[in-house]
Amino acid sequence: MSWAAELTEVLGRENVITDPARLRTYECDGLTGYRVVPAMVVLPRSAAEVAAAVGVCARHGVPFVARGAGTGLSGGALPVADGIVISLQRLRRIVEVDPVNLRAVVEPGVTNLDISKAAAPYGLYYAPDPSSQQVCTIGGNVAENSGGAHCLKYGFTVNHVLAAEVVLADGTVTTLGGDSPQLPGYDLLGAFIGSEGTLGIVTQVTVRLLAKPAAVRTMVADFATVAGAGDAVTGIVAAGIVPAAIEMLDNLAIQAVAASTQSVYTLDTVAALVVELDGPPDDVAEQFEQVQEICRAHGCTKVLVAEDAEQRALIWTGRKAAFAAVGRISPDYFVQDGVVPRGRLAEVLGRIAAMADEAGVRVANVFHAGDGNLHPLVLYSEAAGEHDRAERLSTEIAELCVELGGSLSGEHGIGADKACSMPRMFGEDDLATMLRLRSAFDPGGLCNPGKVFPTPRLCGERPGRYRPHPLEEAGVIERL
Amino acid sequence: MSTVTTYRPTTLRALRDALADGAGGRLVIAGTGTAADWGGAPEYDGVLDTTGMSGLISYNPTDMTVAVQAGMPLATLQETLAEHGQWVALDPARAAAGATVGGLIATGDAGPVRHTFGTLRDCVIGVTVVLADATVARSGGHVIKNVAGYDLAKLFHGSLGTLGVLAEVILRVHPRAAATATLAVRCDAATAFDLGARLIHGSLEPVAVEWCDGTLLARFDGTPGGVEDRLRRARELAGSDATDTADAAADAWAVVGALVRGADGDTVVRIGTAPDRLPALAALVDRAAAEHAVDAAMTSSPFAGAHTVRLRGGAAAAHAAVVTALRTAHPATTVCRWTDGLRAELPAWGEPPPAVAVLRAVKHAFDPDDRLGSGRFAPWF
Numbered sequence: 001m002s003w004a005a006e007l008t009e010v011l012g013r014e015n016v017i018t019d020p021a022r023l024r025t026y027e028c029d030g031l032t033g034y035r036v037v038p039a040m041v042v043l044p045r046s047a048a049e050v051a052a053a054v055g056v057c058a059r060h061g062v063p064f065v066a067r068g069a070g071t072g073l074s075g076g077a078l079p080v081a082d083g084i085v086i087s088l089q090r091l092r093r094i095v096e097v098d099p100v101n102l103r104a105v106v107e108p109g110v111t112n113l114d115i116s117k118a119a120a121p122y123g124l125y126y127a128p129d130p131s132s133q134q135v136c137t138i139g140g141n142v143a144e145n146s147g148g149a150h151c152l153k154y155g156f157t158v159n160h161v162l163a164a165e166v167v168l169a170d171g172t173v174t175t176l177g178g179d180s181p182q183l184p185g186y187d188l189l190g191a192f193i194g195s196e197g198t199l200g201i202v203t204q205v206t207v208r209l210l211a212k213p214a215a216v217r218t219m220v221a222d223f224a225t226v227a228g229a230g231d232a233v234t235g236i237v238a239a240g241i242v243p244a245a246i247e248m249l250d251n252l253a254i255q256a257v258a259a260s261t262q263s264v265y266t267l268d269t270v271a272a273l274v275v276e277l278d279g280p281p282d283d284v285a286e287q288f289e290q291v292q293e294i295c296r297a298h299g300c301t302k303v304l305v306a307e308d309a310e311q312r313a314l315i316w317t318g319r320k321a322a323f324a325a326v327g328r329i330s331p332d333y334f335v336q337d338g339v340v341p342r343g344r345l346a347e348v349l350g351r352i353a354a355m356a357d358e359a360g361v362r363v364a365n366v367f368h369a370g371d372g373n374l375h376p377l378v379l380y381s382e383a384a385g386e387h388d389r390a391e392r393l394s395t396e397i398a399e400l401c402v403e404l405g406g407s408l409s410g411e412h413g414i415g416a417d418k419a420c421s422m423p424r425m426f427g428e429d430d431l432a433t434m435l436r437l438r439s440a441f442d443p444g445g446l447c448n449p450g451k452v453f454p455t456p457r458l459c460g461e462r463p464g465r466y467r468p469h470p471l472e473e474a475g476v477i478e479r480l
Numbered sequence: 481m482s483t484v485t486t487y488r489p490t491t492l493r494a495l496r497d498a499l500a501d502g503a504g505g506r507l508v509i510a511g512t513g514t515a516a517d518w519g520g521a522p523e524y525d526g527v528l529d530t531t532g533m534s535g536l537i538s539y540n541p542t543d544m545t546v547a548v549q550a551g552m553p554l555a556t557l558q559e560t561l562a563e564h565g566q567w568v569a570l571d572p573a574r575a576a577a578g579a580t581v582g583g584l585i586a587t588g589d590a591g592p593v594r595h596t597f598g599t600l601r602d603c604v605i606g607v608t609v610v611l612a613d614a615t616v617a618r619s620g621g622h623v624i625k626n627v628a629g630y631d632l633a634k635l636f637h638g639s640l641g642t643l644g645v646l647a648e649v650i651l652r653v654h655p656r657a658a659a660t661a662t663l664a665v666r667c668d669a670a671t672a673f674d675l676g677a678r679l680i681h682g683s684l685e686p687v688a689v690e691w692c693d694g695t696l697l698a699r700f701d702g703t704p705g706g707v708e709d710r711l712r713r714a715r716e717l718a719g720s721d722a723t724d725t726a727d728a729a730a731d732a733w734a735v736v737g738a739l740v741r742g743a744d745g746d747t748v749v750r751i752g753t754a755p756d757r758l759p760a761l762a763a764l765v766d767r768a769a770a771e772h773a774v775d776a777a778m779t780s781s782p783f784a785g786a787h788t789v790r791l792r793g794g795a796a797a798a799h800a801a802v803v804t805a806l807r808t809a810h811p812a813t814t815v816c817r818w819t820d821g822l823r824a825e826l827p828a829w830g831e832p833p834p835a836v837a838v839l840r841a842v843k844h845a846f847d848p849d850d851r852l853g854s855g856r857f858a859p860w861f
Contacts, residue, residue, distance in 0.1 A: 099681075100677070100755070100756050101754050101755045101756050102680070102755065102783065122681075123681060123683075144627065145627050147625060151625065155602060156625070158631075158634070159598060159602050168838070172837075174834050174835045174837070174838065175833075175834045175835060176835055176838075178752065178812060178833065179752065179753055179754040179757075179785060179812070180752030180753055180754065180784070180785030180786060180812060181594075181598060181599065181752070181784065181785065181786075182588065182590075182594075182599075182750065182751075182752035182784070182785060182786040182812070183638070183752050183812045183833065184519070184638060184812060184813075184814045184829065184833070185638055185833055185835075185836075185839050185857070185860075186635050186636070186637070186638055186639050186643065186839055186842055187588070187601055187634040187635060187637040187638055188635070188835055188838055188839065188842070189634075190601050190631060190634025190635070190637060191630060191631060191632075191634045191635045193634075194627050194630075194631060195630055211680050211681055211682075211683050211685075212683065213683060213685070214683035234542055237542070237544065237655075238541075238542065240565055240655030240656065240657075240658065241655070242654070242655065279685060279702070279706075280683065280684065280685055280702065280706050280709070280710055281706075281709075282702075282703065282705045282706040282708075282709040282710075283702040283703045283705070283706030283707075284706075286703040286705055286706060287703060339623040339625050339626055340623065341540065341543040341545070341622060341623055342542065342543050342544075343540065343542040343543050368625070371623070371624050371625040372543075372623055372624075372625070373623075373625045405621075405622050405623075406621065406622070406623045406626075407621050407623050407625075407626040407627075407628045408628045409626070409627050409628050410623070410625040410626060410627065411625065411627055412627075413627055414627070414628055414629070418628075422628070422629065425621070425628055425629070426618065426619075426628075426629055427618070429615050429616060429617050430617045430618050430619065430629070431629070432615070432617075433609075433611065433615060433617035433619075433632065433846075434617075434619065434629055434630040434632070436845040436846055437630050437632070437635060437842065437845065438630075439845055440838065440841040440842040440844070440845040441838065441841070452629065452630075
């Protein structure tokens with residue numbers, strides 16, 4: 001029997017898509033510039049059905065790509081032409097909320113925000129909050145090790161997942177992690193989280209829940225220069241304060257937000273910082289005063305303190321909608337996700353501005369300033385033939401971050417998008433060692449192939465030239 | 481082979497060369513030896529001593545990251561960071577005995593602040609490792625937020641020297657709190673769990689909640705005003721049994737450390753469970769210890785699901801019977817210190833975890849000839 005017939009038999013005709021028009025729904029994720037129509041899409045209803053589908057793929061050597069809500073921004077769920085997409089949208093049960101043990105057990109298709117909603121009656125919530133949290137799924141969060149605005153204080157998905165039931169590439173089901181984070185043996189769960197779907201498919205996740213902080217204070221501080229805002233961030237951190245979030249928006253981003261939603265941001269400010277503190281009321285009150293003083297000391301021109309939950313929501317709606325809002329001021333855009341050491345924020349923003357001028361393309365900046373995670377939005381018009389130079393600029397920005405001692409990606413993942421840039425950040429032995437891990441989980445390379453790691457087919461025969469890490473150049477570290 | 485070769489490299493290059501030297505045969509990786517006993521007893525022809533790799537590589541307080549050679553003792557690193565009001569948010573008992581950063585990753589060890597900060601897996605942002613075949617590989621980097629490539633640091637967390645040698649480690653650091661205070665309450669395990677839960681659900685945000693030898697310790701870090709306020713509210717929740725003098729607190733925390741470290745002749749085991757298992761585990765420890773005439777003490781970070789049980793006195797066979805009882809109820813049990821003769825009575829590990837086949841495959845991919853720490857995870861692999 002052909003693999004297609006076998007999958008149809010195992011899952012039932014109604015849970016298999018082969019109609020070319022319907023397959024096109026799955027041709028891309030949030031990175032819409034890359035599109036591949038898969039040979040088939042399957043919609044399993046249980047972990048057992050996921051395992052059965054993967055088992056068929058394993059027997060026939062068919063590559064498979066797991067997909068949640070398809071909100072990923074790096075092409076991590078980009079299909080393979082001769083392979084299948086396994087959609088996890090029907091595994092959306094909240095299995096259990098356990099307030100005593102401060103955890104919840106959920107299926108991978110449950111959205112990030114729905115976990116917090118289910119936990120809310122107990123005064124608990126799930127901390128990682130990617131901007132797409134209303135629609136993105138926990139399965140995708142596990143694959144990408146998603147962060148969010150509040151990960152400066154609370155960490156990433158990997159810090160909040162206790163256990164995962166996963167289907168391995170041979171179709172067997174196992175559990176990584178367990179009841180406690182203190183387990184003997186290699187931290188396979190930690191290695192699995194953030195592997196971008198290349199080590200297996202998660203079919204159930206146990207997440208940690210936190211008690212909601214007693215107090216939350218949020219402010220927007222305007223600055224006349226980007227450097228001033230960057231220095232304020234450094235000052236806040238140097239004072240020993242760990243805000244729940246510090247976000248920066250530049251003027252172009254603020255204009256975009258104002259064009260799309262009811263905006264609380266000052267339209268003509270050069271830069272704005274959103275600073276949020278949470279925790280016990282007295283601690284928060286004390287430090288909130290301190291943050292305002294630090295902002296003023298760094299040339300802040302105006303401070304807006306959220307008076308109530310509604311105003312705080314407006315601040316966040318604007319921030320979280322910024323990507324989408326950019327659509328109001330530009331027909332097309334690329335989003336980058338590079339990270340630089342926090343101390344080099346002002347420098348990198350200056351260089352991005354210069355590179356944008358040179359390329360004749362506008363770049364809006366809205367990003368997680370507290371951890372140096374940039375999100376430059378490279379604006380262009382496909383119709384005006386600007387695609388290629390915008391894409392080139394976008395790649396150059398990511399690689400600039402590596403040059404400055406940072407990373408290609410803070411939270412969006414490498415996926416198909418940045419795989420060819422990986423040799424800029426890692427040497428051959430680094431990548432070969434990572435591939436040993438991959439081979440331990442998936443010797444046949446069927447699980448989401450073509451992601452994370454550069455391949456000659458994807459990147460041409462010659463990978464990008466390796467550039468030494470700045471610390472290597474300074475002789476501080478050595479690469480043998 | 482009758483002689484044991486010892487390598488004590490001081491640079492990454494020398495470390496690589498040591499691994500490239502086939503004369504070393506099977507190697508055991510040793511730091512300051514504070515966890516030499518964990519798990520199985522490895523067989524080896526050579527010792528790779530990491531204590532010569534103890535240098536600070538780079539520290540940028542503004543970025544709140546620090547890079548060190550993995551043989552640096554955590555306590556030494558904390559001294560450097562303290563000069564800038566920072567610390568690695570980790571307080572394992574072994575730090576006082578000289579435990580190294582690399583050794584703490586390899587053991588996945590932690591102390592009471594794991595309640596908030598987890599273990600080193602949650603603080604490591606980059607590593608350089610050298611594999612059994614002398615391959616040098618890096619993952620992560622110098623920024624706290626980074627999803628590029630696989631995270632090898634996680635894989636090495638808990639590896640007990642069986643995958644490769646941790647050579648360099650980059651850590652995220654945290655600011656030291658301006659004020660700290662501890663509430664101590666004499667109570668049984670069930671009361672401790674209940675009170676701990678009320679502190680958490682009451683959003684008092686204790687940085688550590690530890691139940692040690694019949695005392696619940698709740699530590700609060702923050703601003704001076706904030707800590708004072710929370711301590712007051714915690715005391716109200718606890719009722720009349722609470723004490724919170726600084727001296728008493730320091731003594732109580734010292735008891736936690738001493739219990740976890742143990743002493744010659746003790747058996748010490750670490751157990752991972754779901755938080756609400758604390759009362760049942762405490763009862764099981766009491767029952768098994770009484771039945772086999774062993775003196776048992778325990779300390780728990782209940783909400784992090786981590787417990788340490790120390791057995792003292794009695795014969796090796798009695799220790800074996802107690803450990804077996806604990807393992808039967810909680811397979812995620814590691815023996816960290818073995819009383820004399822215990823190894824002959826007991827396999828190194830209990831029931832393997834569900835993903836043991838993957839553990840084996842990873843070991844094989846990284847160290848196909850089983851050169852490093854051979855037998856450490858026996859009988860699992």
